Amino acid sequence: MSTYDKPLPELTEDNRPFWDGLRERSTLTMQKCDACGHIRYPIGRICPECLAPGGTWTGLSGRGEVLSRIVFHQVYNKAFADDVPYNVVLVQLDEGPRMFSNVVGVPNEDVRVGMRVRLHCDPVTAEVTIPRFVPEEP
Amino acid sequence: MSSLKAESLKDRAAIVGVGKTPQGKVPGSTQLSLATGAFTAALEDSGLDKSEIDGLLTFPGTTAPEGPLNYLRVAETLGIDPAYTGSMSMGGGTAGALVQMAAMAVANGMATNVACVFGDAAKTGGSRFNRASGWGDSWGIWGMMGAAANSAIAASRHMALYGTTSEQLGEVAVACRRHASLNPDAVMRKPITIEDHQASRWIVEPLHLLDCCLISDGGVCVIVTSAERARARDLKQPPVFISGMGQAYTSRTLERPDWWYVPHQKDALDRAYAMAGVGPSDIDVAQLYDNFTISVLLWLEHAGFCGVGEAGPYVEGGRIQLGGDLPVNTAGGNLSESYMEGWLHIVEGVRQLRGDGGERQVDGAEVCLVTGRGMTLNCSNAMILSKDGLK
Ligand SMILES: [Zn+2]
Numbered sequence: 001m002s003t004y005d006k007p008l009p010e011l012t013e014d015n016r017p018f019w020d021g022l023r024e025r026s027t028l029t030m031q032k033c034d035a036c037g038h039i040r041y042p043i044g045r046i047c048p049e050c051l052a053p054g055g056t057w058t059g060l061s062g063r064g065e066v067l068s069r070i071v072f073h074q075v076y077n078k079a080f081a082d083d084v085p086y087n088v089v090l091v092q093l094d095e096g097p098r099m100f101s102n103v104v105g106v107p108n109e110d111v112r113v114g115m116r117v118r119l120h121c122d123p124v125t126a127e128v129t130i131p132r133f134v135p136e137e138p
Numbered sequence: 139m140s141s142l143k144a145e146s147l148k149d150r151a152a153i154v155g156v157g158k159t160p161q162g163k164v165p166g167s168t169q170l171s172l173a174t175g176a177f178t179a180a181l182e183d184s185g186l187d188k189s190e191i192d193g194l195l196t197f198p199g200t201t202a203p204e205g206p207l208n209y210l211r212v213a214e215t216l217g218i219d220p221a222y223t224g225s226m227s228m229g230g231g232t233a234g235a236l237v238q239m240a241a242m243a244v245a246n247g248m249a250t251n252v253a254c255v256f257g258d259a260a261k262t263g264g265s266r267f268n269r270a271s272g273w274g275d276s277w278g279i280w281g282m283m284g285a286a287a288n289s290a291i292a293a294s295r296h297m298a299l300y301g302t303t304s305e306q307l308g309e310v311a312v313a314c315r316r317h318a319s320l321n322p323d324a325v326m327r328k329p330i331t332i333e334d335h336q337a338s339r340w341i342v343e344p345l346h347l348l349d350c351c352l353i354s355d356g357g358v359c360v361i362v363t364s365a366e367r368a369r370a371r372d373l374k375q376p377p378v379f380i381s382g383m384g385q386a387y388t389s390r391t392l393e394r395p396d397w398w399y400v401p402h403q404k405d406a407l408d409r410a411y412a413m414a415g416v417g418p419s420d421i422d423v424a425q426l427y428d429n430f431t432i433s434v435l436l437w438l439e440h441a442g443f444c445g446v447g448e449a450g451p452y453v454e455g456g457r458i459q460l461g462g463d464l465p466v467n468t469a470g471g472n473l474s475e476s477y478m479e480g481w482l483h484i485v486e487g488v489r490q491l492r493g494d495g496g497e498r499q500v501d502g503a504e505v506c507l508v509t510g511r512g513m514t515l516n517c518s519n520a521m522i523l524s525k526d527g528l529k
């Protein structure tokens with residue numbers, strides 16, 4: 001794990017609970033607005049729906065559906081040179097938010113729009129566990 | 139869509155000069171040399187004297203070291219002390235946004251002749267288009283980077299929902315290349331077939347190499363003046379009137395479930411149609427922003443040339459080629475003429491309405507739709523250009 005050279009998140013006070021949730025509890029954790037209940041992503045200090053500040057970091061089920069799926073053949077960052085072709089998916093989480101990620105453990109051809117997926121935690125450094133997904137039913 | 143009442147700007151401004159530098163790889167060029175080269179060419183085209191240019195709006199592109207202070211650098215280099223100036227960066231949405239700002243300025247007396255200027259040494263100076271998007275945590279964590287990624291997301295979802303095929307995307311590439319083959323200034327002029335498109339390597343699946351635009355060096359300038367002045371004065375070129383303008387922005391990306399479909403584009407188009415008092419059936423020729431082929435399909439749907447999800451079949455059979463129902467990107471577009479972030483779409487719209495299209499002229503073209511879009515599928519605008527103004 002000492003040689004991980006791909007992009008990593010910059011841990012800040014704003015996003016630390018998201019990354020701590022993955023590392024410590026293997027859970028996707030996002031901010032739920034205390035005023036309107038909207039779960040927001042990307043991470044932010046105010047609710048984009050009602051502008052209420054703060055919110056409560058809330059564990060999600062980690063389950064969702066693939067909205068879109070693409071496969072990178074072009075190497076845009078040489079750290080990914082050994083990974084191409086690799087997939088990137090847009091995931092619709094069951095609780096409402098959407099995020100980009102990768103579906104791992106299956107060939108790219110088997111990753112399809114509409115497929116159900118669940119969270120798969122991938123610890124890449126001592127501090128950072130990247131949220132990826134696997135098919136919900138193997 | 140919020141109801142806006144901007145009809146008073148209809149036909150209040152006109153484009154009286156357009157200019158561009160050589161395109162493609164321009165050794166030794168800088169953002170500044172390309173921007174000022176384009177200005178000089180547009181000034182020459184317009185027949186105006188430099189002393190008459192009292193507005194300057196610029197797009198720094200990706201290679202201006204001074205970034206948002208680009209307007210100062212360009213103005214100093216050109217020896218202009220403008221009455222109205224500034225720089226804006228909205229990627230491919232900038233060209234239309236600046237020309238619309240210029241139109242508002244001249245229509246309201248803030249300036250008389252506004253030059254909108256773009257230059258970018260993106261090929262020679264190193265492409266800056268391959269960064270990852272995402273505020274806060276970069277999407278690069280998942281390898282989601284490069285300019286093609288967002289459009290590939292849109293294409294993949296469009297294919298899954300509506301059955302759109304890669305061959306249908308190829309129809310857009312083939313049309314743009316055929317038009318570029320008739321444009322002596324285009325960078326890529328060798329005609330291609332659907333088979334060539336299918337055989338080209340994957341960049342980001344479902345986009346092949348021939349679904350992608352060409353990172354290029356180049357500069358483009360568009361000079362805007364008031365309609366009154368354009369009509370009152372004997373200018374070197376026939377003025378082309380800005381009959382309709384509209385803008386819209388989907389600032390939310392992941393927070394919006396249909397972000398990938400760029401739904402705001404329809405708002406921008408509807409605003410432009412409403413100002414001009416026209417609809418899709420009135421459009422003779424269209425210059426639709428085409429950073430990737432899928433973008434053209436989305437514009438065709440939002441602009442009402444076909445229904446939601448129907449653009450794939452719509453473009454089959456050469457419908458968007460010269461001689462088809464709706465000639466699109468008659469100079470070759472970003473895909474084959476040169477990736478000037480949509481600036482050349484405005485230039486080609488002007489050329490078509492002046493009747494200067496040469497071998498690629500659309501007979502009797504009187505109304506042209508021009509669109510632009512930039513950033514992470516966020517910033518869109520539309521203009522209806524007309525030959526004589528619209529009643
Ligand atoms: Zn809220």
